[in-house]
Amino acid sequence: YSEDGHTYTFHANVSSVNKLEPDWGDEGEMVVVTGYNFSPESKCYFGGREATETTYVSEAQIKCVVPAVGTKSQEIVQVTSDPDHLPGGNVIFHYNIQQSNAETPAVREMSPAQGPTSGGTLVTVSGINFPEDCLCRFGDLFVEATYLSHTQVQCMSPQHRAATLVVEIVSADRTQFSSSYIRYTYQSASEMAPADIVDGGAAGEPGIERVSPSAARPGETINLIGELFSSVGHCAFFDTHTTQQVAANVVDSSHVTCEVPEPIAGFGPSVSVKYVSVNGLASRSLPFTF
Secondary structure (H helix, E strand, C coil): CCCCCCCCCCCCCCCEEEEEECCEECCCCEEEEEEECCCCCCEEEECCEECCEEEEEECCEEEEECCCCCCCCEEEEEEECCCCCCCCCCCEEEECCCCCCCCCCEEEEEECCEEECCCCCEEEEEEECCCCCEEEEECCEEEEEEEEECCEEEEECCCCCCEEEEEEEEECCCCCECCCCEEEEEECCCCCCCCCCCCCCCCCCCEEEEEECCECCCCCEEEEEEECCCCCEEEEEECCCCEEEEECEEEECCEEEEECCCCCCCCCCEEEEEEEECCCCECCCEEEEC
16 A cells, blocks of 8 residues: 555535526626535636526525626536636536637637647647737637738647537737637547537646745745646645635746635645636645745
């Protein structure tokens, strides 16, 4: 048997979403969410954004008013009483928004339109109305874009599991984004990618290479450098007894920043930090000192 001393923390009574009705609609509409372990304190989250209003019905059902759209037309819906501990999930709500038109950023084509799951493919994205300071979004992963003109950018595909994803252009300040539904296919070395066109699907387990700085005071900002950071996630500071999560600011799929929280009672000066994606997937942890 192993004696590595690792501790697993089990969160009891975690809420889970099984069904949305309807699962397609507009901002301000009421959605009935079915699942289990809901409580009167539970709130709905579309991606990382709280629903405009949540009404508790029972442990198996709540009603949520759809919040304003963010930078994606499809978002994972989660239910929790603690926004710092989103449970993850795979039930998707589809915003009923118009496809890109002559007034907004729009992707028309990309070349190549497929590549390996290891990423690293230089993709040329063509369209109209691209902002100079922009990012490419492969499913749920943001990557830096090289602006060539208002009709063309280039970006490097990030690592992703075998799947077919929507690729869109998003302004760096997240106020503009295309809704063109042009797709890029990730193929494994041994087989074709499945017809898995889920814009909020998990890319894979996120990874951290380093934390910089590895020691900081509450209120200061730290950088997590790694891979497969989803567009919504949290930094988790923890020891063997306690976990404290704060919302992450996702710069791109390889870089997130987090504000160091005030340590809660029971924390010592030395803890660990990891990244937890909107899908509930966590990276390995690295040491951090308050």
